[in-house]
Structures are given as C-alpha cells and as structure tokens.
Amino acid sequence: MSKGIPKRNEDYSLWYNELVKKADLAENSPVRGCMVIKPYGYSIWEKMQAALDKMFKDTGHTNAYFPLFIPKSFLSKEAAHVEGFAKECAVVTHYRLKNAEDGSGVIVDPEAKLEEELIVRPTSETVIWSTYKNWIQSYRDLPLLVNQWANVVRWEMRTRLFLRTTEFLWQEGHTAHATRQEAIQETEQMLDVYAQFAEEFMAMPVVKGIKTPSERFAGAEETYCIEALMQDGKALQAGTSHFLGQNFAKAFDVTFANKEGKLDHVWGTSWGVSTRLMGALIMAHSDDEGLVLPPKLAPIQVVIVPIYKGEDSYAPIDEKAQEIRKALLAKGISVKYDNRDTHKPGFKFAEYELKGVPVRLALGLNDLANNTIEIARRDTKTKEVFALDGNITGKVEELLADIQHNIYQRALGFRAENTTKVDTYEEFKQLLDSKGGFIAAHWDETAETEAKIKEETKATIRCIPLDAEAEEGRCMVTGKPSKRRVLFARAY
Amino acid sequence: MSKGIPKRNEDYSLWYNELVKKADLAENSPVRGCMVIKPYGYSIWEKMQAALDKMFKDTGHTNAYFPLFIPKSFLSKEAAHVEGFAKECAVVTHYRLKNAEDGSGVIVDPEAKLEEELIVRPTSETVIWSTYKNWIQSYRDLPLLVNQWANVVRWEMRTRLFLRTTEFLWQEGHTAHATRQEAIQETEQMLDVYAQFAEEFMAMPVVKGIKTPSERFAGAEETYCIEALMQDGKALQAGTSHFLGQNFAKAFDVTFANKEGKLDHVWGTSWGVSTRLMGALIMAHSDDEGLVLPPKLAPIQVVIVPIYKGEDSYAPIDEKAQEIRKALLAKGISVKYDNRDTHKPGFKFAEYELKGVPVRLALGLNDLANNTIEIARRDTKTKEVFALDGNITGKVEELLADIQHNIYQRALGFRAENTTKVDTYEEFKQLLDSKGGFIAAHWDETAETEAKIKEETKATIRCIPLDAEAEEGRCMVTGKPSKRRVLFARAY
Structure with a gap:
C-alpha cells in the first residue's frame, strides 16, 4: 500500500496529521473542531483507559457520573475558575426546534428559551463540588475519592486531531479531604500514577514538576504536571494534578465536622488526562513508516502473514499459522492472522508497519521446507529467521517485552540529548x-x-x-x- | 440503620424513587432533569457495560467515538428523524461568556453567536452516516460494525431517575451492510444479544417483539424491542434494535460498489440500551427491604460481618474472617469485609440488605466455639448455619449461582401470572x-x-x-x- 505520509524531517506537523488519518486513528468531523475517533484509534484509547482505571481503583478511587451541563451561575462561583474558562464555553440557550413558518426548514424555537443558560462542561469542579456539599457532613465521609470518565468541551479556535479539539474525552478525578496535608499527598500520588502510566505503558519518559502561577489551573493553589518531549523538540503536557486548597469548598460551602465536632471547609484535588495522550503516544515513538506502538497498548501485538500462491500452497501454511496463532492467543497475546487473498504480502507488511503492530510473523512454503519462520520487529525494522519448531511464543513474549523496553530507552536517550x-x-x-x-x-x-x-x-x-x-x-x-x-x- | 423507604404496595413510585436515593444509586442534580450517578450505582452500570461490551466484541463489533454535537441541518436530512427528535433537542447557539457591562456577573457573549446552531446529540445516526459516506466505497468496506458508548440528551419535561432523564448514558451500535437481508440479520442478532444479556445477567425475562409503525424509531423501517414486566404490572422497554433500510444511506448519500461494480445504497441498522436498564434492574427484583441484585451484576457479591465486643474477641474472629475473605477473592468473588467499629452488626445487616448484596456471612465468638458460620441470602431473606471448617467458598459459589437462577425464575413466574x-x-x-x-x-x-x-x-x-x-x-x-x-x- 502507498502510505502517502511525508517524512518527519520534511514537515513534522503534516507528518503527524497525515499519520493520524492514514493509520485510521482519527479524522476531522463535520462539526468544526470536533474529531471522530476511528475504531483503531479508539481501541488504543480503550487500552489506556483500562490501565488507568485499574490504577485509579488500586489507589482507592471509584467511578461516578455527573451531568454534562453546568448552570451558568455555577461557573461564576469560583472567581479564578470562571476567568479561566468563560471564553471557551459552549452555551445551550434553547431546547427545541420547530419548522420555520416560511417553509425554509427547521429553526430554533425562540419560545423554548432556557431561563438560565447551560454550559457544556469544560471541566466539572463546579457541578461536582455543588454535589459534594450534600455528600459530606462529617470527617467520616472523607476522604471522598471519585473519578469520572467523560467528554468535555472547550471552544478552541485552532484545533489539531487529539492534541487540541473542541470536544475531547478524558477522566477527571475529584477528591475531598479533611486536611491540607492529605489533599497534597493525594495530588502527588495521582501525579505519580500518571508518570508511572506514561513510562510503563506508553513507554514515554516524563518530567514531574510544578507549574508556575501563571500556568496554573484556574482555581487551583498548585498545579502539578508531567511533561514529555516530542521528536520535533517540542514539549507536551501529558497530565495535570491540582491541589485546589479550600477554593471550591468555599465557593460551594462544603464543610465537615471534624472529630472534635468543629466545622471546617474541605480540602480538594482534581486531576486529569485526556485523549491528548493519543497525540503524545504517536509523536513520542512513530517514524516515517508509520506508527510505533508500545506492545502494552497495541490493539494488535502480533500479525501473522501467510505467503502463498494458490490454494495448494495455502493449506499447509494455513495449518501451521493457525497453530501458532492459537499458541499466542493462549498466552494472552493479541494476534491478527491476515489471510486475505485480496492483498499481497508486501501490501500487508506496509499496512501493519503503518499501524504500528510490534511484531510480524511471515510464513511461506520455503519456510515450511526449511523449518523457519521470519520474525520482524517494528521498532528497529529488523527481522530474523527463527526455527519453526522452536519456542515461537517464548520468542514473541521476549520480543514484546524488549520492544516495550527499547522504545522507552530510545525516547529517554532522545530526551537526554535534547x-x-x-x-x-x-x-x-x-x-x-x-x-x-x-x-x-x-x-x-x-x-x-x-x-x-x-x-x-x-x-x-x-x-x-x-x-x-x-x-x-x-x-x-x-x-x-x-x-x-x-x-x-x-x-x- | 433506618431505611426510610415506603413499601411497594403503599406507593410503588415513591418506593422506587426513595430506594434509588437511599441505596446510593443516583440522585437529582442541580441541572433540571439530569442525574448524578453515584459510585455504587455507577459500579453496577460498569458491570453491565463490561458484559455488553464483551458480547458486542464477540459478535465482531468495535468501538469508536463520534462528536457530541450535530449541525442542525444534519438532523433535517432524514424527514421522519427530525420529526421525531426536533422537540427535545438541546441547542448550542453561542460559544463564549463575558462579564456583563453593568457588573451583574457573567453573561452569554452575544457576539459569539454560532453561524449554524449545534444540537447536542439525542442519537447519532445523522453524524455517523455523514461520516460513513467517507468510509464506504466498495463492498470490501462492508459490513461496518461499530458501537459507541456515549452520553445523549433528550429534553424531557417529566423526568425520573434512570427511567427518563434529560441526559443519559447509553451505547448505540451503527452498522452498514451490503444487503437488506444481512442488515435484518444484524438487527435480529443484536436483539438476541440484548435478550440474552437481560436474562443471563440481569435475571430479567424479556419478550422479544416488533414495534407497531406508530411506536417505531424515527427513521427506521422496523423497530425490534425487548419488553420486561415490572413488579407493579407496568412494562418497560429495555432495548431496541432498528432496521433502518436505506433511509439514512439515502439521506447522506452513502453508496457502495458491489462485486459487479454497480453502485447501490448501503443498508443500515442501529441498536441501543441505556442507563434505563438500571431502573429496570431495580424494579424487576427489589423488595421492601431494598435492592435485590443478581450476583452477576452485584458490585459486592459477599459481605462478611464480624460480630464482636471489644478487642479481645475481635482478634480470633478477624483472623478467621480474613482467611475466608482471601479464599473467596481467590475464586474471583468480590467480597467486602466490613469490620468498622463505628457501626453495630444490625446496622450493617440493614445496610447490605438495602444495597442488595446477595450473600452475607456473619461470624461471632459463639460461631468460633461451635465451628459454625451464619450464611444469609438476600433474595429469600433466609439464613442457615454452616460448618466453619466446611467448604465455605464452594457453598458461596453455589449460593450465588442459585440466587441468580432463583430471581430469574421468580420474575418469570411473576410475568406468567401477570x-x-x-x-x-x-x-x-x-x-x-x-x-x-x-x-x-x-x-x-x-x-x-x-x-x-x-x-x-x-x-x-x-x-x-x-x-x-x-x-x-x-x-x-x-x-x-x-x-x-x-x-x-x-x-x-
């Protein structure tokens, strides 16, 4: 297949855009600034979600769901917060359409105007803290450790797939604590969770740090972040964890009785990562041939391509390939066996390079005769001949671990050099x-x-x-x- | 604890509302008609999602994500569709707030008016079929089997938690096929998936059927549904699967070249279930004491309550309870060990009854002396004494299977009688x-x-x-x- 993507050193920005589209990750939608996440891209996001969700649960958090809409007046309750978000809010003002009287089609029904306009959530601190007011009375109700997987909307003038879109998917954790110290510990813990996820799953080294006051989240006392370096020498903020102090507790009057029965405002944190991580993943590792995916997040870890001409040669290759496929699946490895007869092996090789499949196995009649199989790895673009009766699953497991390690080290080396x-x-x-x-x-x-x-x-x-x-x-x-x-x- | 919920035969509707709130499933939010799904309720929804998602993937579907917003003009392209949804659409007309000049606070910036208003998706056929136009050229691109987990908004005048809310969570499958026959098969297959999920996981018998033309989905040629019977004798539509014919393909000009190279419009289906299923689950099984959850969807399948007075009696009970807890966890059973010393056993018993935990184990000093443990099941409110050195995990596994079976049979019997x-x-x-x-x-x-x-x-x-x-x-x-x-x- 013709990949049709430019080289990174020619036009990095265009390389990125074209790669995202050609590798079937995402595309622009008919709605300005909003993207469609295509099945292949979404399956990577699902793997990110699963890993993060487990980490959140292992640290004591539970998921919940809060409304998409926020009353306009809520946003104004925390002064810095409204300042930070007012300029990028999608506003719902009406709730009904009707047929135009002049027959020109469907129009917004002016009579169905909302008494108070609703904001499509750009982030949920306000609606969540207004809810927490009812959930928290005493120190026994704390800490409250809640996360939400949701879509949010920030009206952006200049958008780029995954990196900056009007609507994006994310998770937002919102926790409430009895003491300042405990809230800071939570903020730092979640930063560590993000850093661990970035490094262990995305194979992307990150710097943990604190934002300057002017780069802080609107409404936070302190914003922690992880920062990664992309291949073009630009940085990307990959996650943030905010210590909110008592700001939102005061704005929404959330107090609790401590053990001595004294009322105090609750201490808060919030933290989030988004589909922006997809952009980071792509830019951290991929090359001129296409995506390079870390095995831990690759929807397809191994592809098997049979090389045959005609029915006669197919049967023995197919039998052996199916056997290998089953052995890999039994080890929990995700395998695709691409035995389509509509495409040639070279086309398939290029397609799986483009899609970043970490390991490729190719098997032809010659291999059967010679007791060999070709094993190629995506990260180094090298291949080797392996014994067909050898421990192929063991070899693949070893390779997957090595690729995960290697692309992390490569990114780490790049960052050190830069x-x-x-x-x-x-x-x-x-x-x-x-x-x-x-x-x-x-x-x-x-x-x-x-x-x-x-x-x-x-x-x-x-x-x-x-x-x-x-x-x-x-x-x-x-x-x-x-x-x-x-x-x-x-x-x- | 005081449950504070009325009895079903006194006021079924109030029983439902109070149970939803008291069992920590959901509550009304500050935004009219929108709910907050609380952690306990959301954890049941997560179990539903996981089971359904696996069934969708096992039948060849992949997930993707499409925009929250739909250009107003899109909705009008399918005549029946706009007719069905125009009256319940939330409309975004502006994208920025600003400070009012009179200092009265934040107002919608009139200068930031959208050229074309956006609808918050009530369902995504239009935006998805406009996308499919670019994804489908030839029969080789078919079938296209995509699902989306998302929030949708339908402006409702009268809302009830889970059953009818302005915003709700759901999944919507949208598939495209080369032939009418194949699309109908898909529609029927997904109806079967829904029926299987309802019966095997929710323990809720359903009738599979076809809607009359006046109850059909706006834009469908045929709507299939599953219908369940609630304890008050009212029916609840638990899922729908639509055969769309070529309606949306024609509205968005989605054609494909068949094997002979001839162009034809694509055949479509769509199918969905929503957080409404939570309402169905509650009303199908629960009783005057609270929730009755099928073990397959219960976030906590077994609770262990130690019965002790003071530190001395606690240690030996704790040791034994921890041992049982570990043995159950090792079998993949979700266990909560409630050893809080702030609440009495009776309070805890009532709490887990309210929350529908299928099996309760209670262990005190007398039990240790007599080599016994008390095992109670939520569905029949019966308890028995079991040998402490017996096969407790085996007994619990058996009970969980039996409860799952029993509440299904009970609901089936109720339906037959009614x-x-x-x-x-x-x-x-x-x-x-x-x-x-x-x-x-x-x-x-x-x-x-x-x-x-x-x-x-x-x-x-x-x-x-x-x-x-x-x-x-x-x-x-x-x-x-x-x-x-x-x-x-x-x-x-």
Whole structure:
C-alpha cells in the first residue's frame, strides 16, 4: 500500500496529521473542531483507559457520573475558575426546534428559551463540588475519592486531531479531604500514577514538576504536571494534578465536622488526562513508516502473514499459522492472522508497519521446507529467521517485552540529548530555533519575565521539576538571583 | 440503620424513587432533569457495560467515538428523524461568556453567536452516516460494525431517575451492510444479544417483539424491542434494535460498489440500551427491604460481618474472617469485609440488605466455639448455619449461582401470572385498572384503533411478539379480523 505520509524531517506537523488519518486513528468531523475517533484509534484509547482505571481503583478511587451541563451561575462561583474558562464555553440557550413558518426548514424555537443558560462542561469542579456539599457532613465521609470518565468541551479556535479539539474525552478525578496535608499527598500520588502510566505503558519518559502561577489551573493553589518531549523538540503536557486548597469548598460551602465536632471547609484535588495522550503516544515513538506502538497498548501485538500462491500452497501454511496463532492467543497475546487473498504480502507488511503492530510473523512454503519462520520487529525494522519448531511464543513474549523496553530507552536517550542547560538568553533563543528541546535555565520567578520570554520566543516554563537541584544562579533575562533552574520549551 | 423507604404496595413510585436515593444509586442534580450517578450505582452500570461490551466484541463489533454535537441541518436530512427528535433537542447557539457591562456577573457573549446552531446529540445516526459516506466505497468496506458508548440528551419535561432523564448514558451500535437481508440479520442478532444479556445477567425475562409503525424509531423501517414486566404490572422497554433500510444511506448519500461494480445504497441498522436498564434492574427484583441484585451484576457479591465486643474477641474472629475473605477473592468473588467499629452488626445487616448484596456471612465468638458460620441470602431473606471448617467458598459459589437462577425464575413466574389473554375491551380496561401486566389481545392493525386504546386507557402496544402464534380472532375494539394477539400494557 502507498502510505502517502511525508517524512518527519520534511514537515513534522503534516507528518503527524497525515499519520493520524492514514493509520485510521482519527479524522476531522463535520462539526468544526470536533474529531471522530476511528475504531483503531479508539481501541488504543480503550487500552489506556483500562490501565488507568485499574490504577485509579488500586489507589482507592471509584467511578461516578455527573451531568454534562453546568448552570451558568455555577461557573461564576469560583472567581479564578470562571476567568479561566468563560471564553471557551459552549452555551445551550434553547431546547427545541420547530419548522420555520416560511417553509425554509427547521429553526430554533425562540419560545423554548432556557431561563438560565447551560454550559457544556469544560471541566466539572463546579457541578461536582455543588454535589459534594450534600455528600459530606462529617470527617467520616472523607476522604471522598471519585473519578469520572467523560467528554468535555472547550471552544478552541485552532484545533489539531487529539492534541487540541473542541470536544475531547478524558477522566477527571475529584477528591475531598479533611486536611491540607492529605489533599497534597493525594495530588502527588495521582501525579505519580500518571508518570508511572506514561513510562510503563506508553513507554514515554516524563518530567514531574510544578507549574508556575501563571500556568496554573484556574482555581487551583498548585498545579502539578508531567511533561514529555516530542521528536520535533517540542514539549507536551501529558497530565495535570491540582491541589485546589479550600477554593471550591468555599465557593460551594462544603464543610465537615471534624472529630472534635468543629466545622471546617474541605480540602480538594482534581486531576486529569485526556485523549491528548493519543497525540503524545504517536509523536513520542512513530517514524516515517508509520506508527510505533508500545506492545502494552497495541490493539494488535502480533500479525501473522501467510505467503502463498494458490490454494495448494495455502493449506499447509494455513495449518501451521493457525497453530501458532492459537499458541499466542493462549498466552494472552493479541494476534491478527491476515489471510486475505485480496492483498499481497508486501501490501500487508506496509499496512501493519503503518499501524504500528510490534511484531510480524511471515510464513511461506520455503519456510515450511526449511523449518523457519521470519520474525520482524517494528521498532528497529529488523527481522530474523527463527526455527519453526522452536519456542515461537517464548520468542514473541521476549520480543514484546524488549520492544516495550527499547522504545522507552530510545525516547529517554532522545530526551537526554535534547535537554540542555543554558545560561544566557542569546543562547536560549538560538537553541530554540535550532534544535529546541527542554532548556534548563535560571529565572527570576516573576510573571513579568515569564511573559516576556513567552512573547519573544514562544517558549513557556513547562515546569519547575520536582527533582530540580538547588543551584545558585542568575535569571538569564534580568540577571536577578535564582535558586534553581526551571524547564523551558516550546510546547503543544 | 433506618431505611426510610415506603413499601411497594403503599406507593410503588415513591418506593422506587426513595430506594434509588437511599441505596446510593443516583440522585437529582442541580441541572433540571439530569442525574448524578453515584459510585455504587455507577459500579453496577460498569458491570453491565463490561458484559455488553464483551458480547458486542464477540459478535465482531468495535468501538469508536463520534462528536457530541450535530449541525442542525444534519438532523433535517432524514424527514421522519427530525420529526421525531426536533422537540427535545438541546441547542448550542453561542460559544463564549463575558462579564456583563453593568457588573451583574457573567453573561452569554452575544457576539459569539454560532453561524449554524449545534444540537447536542439525542442519537447519532445523522453524524455517523455523514461520516460513513467517507468510509464506504466498495463492498470490501462492508459490513461496518461499530458501537459507541456515549452520553445523549433528550429534553424531557417529566423526568425520573434512570427511567427518563434529560441526559443519559447509553451505547448505540451503527452498522452498514451490503444487503437488506444481512442488515435484518444484524438487527435480529443484536436483539438476541440484548435478550440474552437481560436474562443471563440481569435475571430479567424479556419478550422479544416488533414495534407497531406508530411506536417505531424515527427513521427506521422496523423497530425490534425487548419488553420486561415490572413488579407493579407496568412494562418497560429495555432495548431496541432498528432496521433502518436505506433511509439514512439515502439521506447522506452513502453508496457502495458491489462485486459487479454497480453502485447501490448501503443498508443500515442501529441498536441501543441505556442507563434505563438500571431502573429496570431495580424494579424487576427489589423488595421492601431494598435492592435485590443478581450476583452477576452485584458490585459486592459477599459481605462478611464480624460480630464482636471489644478487642479481645475481635482478634480470633478477624483472623478467621480474613482467611475466608482471601479464599473467596481467590475464586474471583468480590467480597467486602466490613469490620468498622463505628457501626453495630444490625446496622450493617440493614445496610447490605438495602444495597442488595446477595450473600452475607456473619461470624461471632459463639460461631468460633461451635465451628459454625451464619450464611444469609438476600433474595429469600433466609439464613442457615454452616460448618466453619466446611467448604465455605464452594457453598458461596453455589449460593450465588442459585440466587441468580432463583430471581430469574421468580420474575418469570411473576410475568406468567401477570400475562393475560383478553378478548373484550371491557375486560381489558378492568384488568388494566386492577392488576395490570401484559395483556395479549387482538387488534385490527390500524393506527386509529391503537391511538384510541392509548387515549382511553393509557395502555400501548408494547410489541408484536416474535413468537406470537397465528390465531384467528377479532379486534377487541372494532371487531375487525385479526391474525394474532399483540401485547398491550401500561408502560414506563
């Protein structure tokens, strides 16, 4: 098959867009800024969901579901929150259509106007905290550890498949605690869960850190994040975990009686990852031939392609291939046996490269005669000849583990090569325009300098890494003293 | 604990509402007509989802995701479809809020008006078929077997938790086929899947049938349904599967080249079940003490309650209880060990009765001395003493299977007692007002008679059962000839 995707070094952005479409992950919908997640893309998202959901449950959380709509007045109750979201809200104002009197078709019925407009949730803190008010009376009701899998809408002017869409799918955890300390621990725990998921499942190394005040979630006291580096040297925020302090508890008057019977406001957290992770996954590993998927998230881990001409040669190959297929399935490995007679092996090879299937087995008459099978791995694009009567399932299991490990190491190596300490603003600007990457530099901790850098270079402070070492230095822009380096990058 | 729910025979409707709230299944949200599905309720829904999702995948379907919003013009493309849904659509007209100039707070920004209003999907046929146009060119692209788990919105004036809410969760399958025959087979297959799920997992017997033309889905050629009988003698439509003919393919110009290269319109189906099933589950089995859950859908299948006074008696009981807990978990049984010292055993017993936990084990010092354990089952409210050194896990597995079977049989018996053949309209009306239930009667197959019966009695034709026997008769209202009985009931 003709892949029809440009090379990464020619046009990274176009490479991404075309890959997403050609690999059947997603496409633009007729609704501006909204995407259709196609079956193959959605099956990767389902694997992400399953892994994350298990991690959430293992840390004591349960799922629930809250309304899609939020009364307009709710959004305004937390001042910073409404400030942050007002400009990107889809607003429901009417609830009925009717036939136009002039016969021109269906119009919005002006008589069916809502008394109070409804916002399509951009995030659910407000409607959830208004509910928590009724769920929490005493310390015995705490902690409340709830997650929701849902769609949210943020009206975006410039959208890109998975990375920035008007509607996206996500999970949002919303927890309530009796003490400040416990809420901070929860915020940090969920950041760790996200980092572990990114590294173990997505094979994508991340930096854990804290956002600067100007990059904080609207309504949070502190925003923690994980930041990943894409192959074009741009950063991508892959997940956030917010310590909300008592902000939403105060906005919605959520109090609890502590053990001594004294009333206090509840402490909150919220945390989320979204279908944006699909974009991160694609950009972290894939190459000019197509997707490279980590085995733990690949919907098809192994494809078997029989190579035959005509019915006679097919039967013995088919018999052996079916045997291998069953042995792999018995080990819990997801296998596709592509025995279509409408497409040639070369076409199939290209298709599964495009779709990022980690391991490919090919079996022909010569192989049967020679007691061999060809085993190819997607990450290194190498292949080897293996004994047909050997331990093929063992070999495949080993390969899957090795691919998972290898693409993580490769991404880790790439990040190391593309993380640079810089001490002057000149060097900073040059580096951004040459190879990009993460840049560790000193900053004077003022919003003014941060804004100036963003305006002049389009680079933002991705985070103050949690593991940043204490280091006396001077802000690269103002020369004022600084105690540690922060991480800059241009970002998605 | 005080359950505070009325008895079924006093006020069935209030019993239902209070049970839903008291058992922590769902509650009304601050948004009119929208519900909050609470963690316990959502965990039942998750079990339903998991079972259904597996059945969909086992029959060759994959999941995908389509936009929440539908351009208003799309809805109008299929004439019957817009007719059916226009009156209950939430309409997005603007996309931004701003601060009011008079300082009165946040208002909808009139300048951010959408060129074309967007409908929040009441169902997704239109946006999906507009997408399928690009996915289908040839017979090789068929069948297309896609399902979506999503939220939908239908503006409802009178709502009830789970049964009828403005927003609800559901799955909607949308398939495309090369032939009429294949599409009809798919429609019937998915009806069978729904019936199997209802009977095997929900332990709820259903009648499979076909809707009359006036009860058909807006845009379908034929609507198949499963109908269940609730304990108050009212029917509940538990799932529908629609044969769409070529209606949506024609509306969105979806054609394919067949093997001979000739273009034809594609044949379609759609099918769905929703969180309404939660309402059905509750009303099919529960009693005056609370929920009765089928073991296959119970989030907690077994609860262990230790009965002790003070630390000394706790230790030996705890040791034994933990041992039983581990043995049950090892068998894949979900167990809750409730060793809270803040609540008495009697309180806990009532709580788990209310929440429908199928099996309860209670263990005290006397039991240890006598080598016994008390095993209670929720469905029959009976308990027995079992040997503490006996095969407790085996006993529990047996009980869970027996409860699943028993509540199905009980519901089946109830339905048999409450399904009546009636030949006169007088008898029909009397029966509706006395005990209700399914009424099998002759009907002249006209929409006029159907409407008259509905207006005069509030009973509707639930379906023409697939297994209805040929029987010559006369319409109970008009006396015109009829070839089979159809199933009437008042319904949710």
